Amino acid sequence: MGRMTEKADLASGRATLSDVAREARVSLATADRVLNNRAGVHAKSIARVREAVARLNYRPDPAAARLARTRSHRWCLVLPSGGNAFVAQLQAELAACRAWLEDHRASVQILEVDVFEPQRLADLLRSLQGQCETAIVMGLDHPLVQNAIDGLVDGGCEVITLVSDVPRSRRHAYVGIDNAAAGRTAASLLGRFVGREPGEVGVVAGSLSLRDHAERCLGFNQVMTTEFTHLTVLPAVQGKDSPALNEVLVRQLLAEHPRLRAIYSVGAGNAGISAALKAAGREREVVFIGHELTPAARADLLDGTLDAVINQDAGHEIRSALRQALARATREPVHADQERIRIDIYLKDNLP
Known part of the structure; x- marks a missing residue:
């Protein structure tokens, strides 16, 4: 009774x-x-x-969540080191959120590391234990990194992956586009721009160990091998998102493959690809599809070097990551539709 x-x-x-x-x-x-x-x-x-x-x-009590907001929140944002223009956009968007962070009693420490070196990234992640309540991580999908993320989670730290996912880890959320769909979109554009004349297609990635780059290549090849069989996709070369290294790699592609009809740049460092095409006088001849609407990409679209850009909104991604970090702290629900990151396509004719 x-x-x-x-x-x-x-x-x-x-x-x-x-x-x-x-x-x-x-x-x-x-x-x-x-x-x-x-x-x-x-x-x-x-x-x-x-x-x-x-x-x-049982449902979390909104009143209790509001009370939790009176606590101070310490978050970390782990980003690739170097001169990646898209990463610079992410940092600028975070700076634009300063008032929002102050309103929610939150602070974000930016940490940079060579994400192409899994041991360095894993070491940095392990060092965050006890230093922040949420780590927002843009990094490599590698067993060492997965293990480091799981260690953070075991220690009570929330982990959100940004732009590039580590899905086998126990991270709590991923913020970014559907990268396989982005690769398929790039292939559809490239194949239609090239036309029906046979030829070869070069692919330049940062690293196939980056989940977003690997998924884009997967989606790209799915469409190319089924819908544009007259085009031969060459094995991807990896330039670590370095403009200097990408320029060297594309110069080699142009020299060794006279039937090169197009280039798909999976990651960053597009300024090097642009420089190589211009040096060879083939910037209007070779179809060039890349990612992220950076200032350099905008200029290349306008002068005809780049034919199309697949973009993800850096501001939306940063704001979504911050909202999800706050929701984890206050136990409030996340609205999936609000946090879905769209794939944008820009030509020179529709630049914002």
């Missing part, structure tokens, strides 16, 4: 996290770990907490 009375009392008001913990016969800390998908909880305890949530119709 006492049990029935307890359930009736719970049903008469909004269930709290303490109610869930009591109903599941676990500690408050364990219930919190389960609801926030943190590791270190026995499977039976997870099942009991989830059953209690369903029985009590």
Whole structure:
């Protein structure tokens, strides 16, 4: 009879996290770990907490979430080092969020690392343990990096991957475009721009160990091998997003492949590709498709060197990552439609 009375009392008001913990016969800390998908909880305890949530119709209390906003939040943003123009855009967009961060009592420390070196990236991630409550990471999909992310999660740090995902890790969210779809879009544009004359297509990536670059190449090849079979896609060359290295690689492509009809640049460093095409006098002859509407890409679109740019909105990505970091801290829901990052296509005719 006492049990029935307890359930009736719970049903008469909004269930709290303490109610869930009591109903599941676990500690408050364990219930919190389960609801926030943190590791270190026995499977039976997870099942009991989830059953209690369903029985009590538990939902996070918005009032409690608002109260949590009075706490200060420390977040870290891990970005590639070097002169990547898109990364510079991400940093500029973060600076534009200063007032929003102040309003929500949040601070973000930017950390730069050579993301093409998995050991360096993993070491940096491990060093963040206890230094921030959320790490927003743009990095390499590599076992060392995956392990470092899982270690952060085990220690209670939230992890959000940005632009390039590490899906086998226990990261809490990914913010970025569908990169396979972006690659398919690039192939559709490139194939139609080239026309029906046979030839070869060069692919320049930063690193195929970057999940976004690998997925773009996958999507690109899916379309090229089924819809544009008169074009031969050459093996991807990897320039580590370096304009200088990309210029060397494209000079070699042009010299060794006289039937080169087009180039798809999967990552950054497009200024080097542009320089190589112009030096060879083939900037109007070779179709060139790239990513990210940087100032240099805008100039190349306008003068005809670049034919199209596949873009992701750096501002939307930064704001989405910050909103999701805050939602994790305050246990408020995330609106999936608001956080979906679109794939934009720019030609010289529709530049914003």
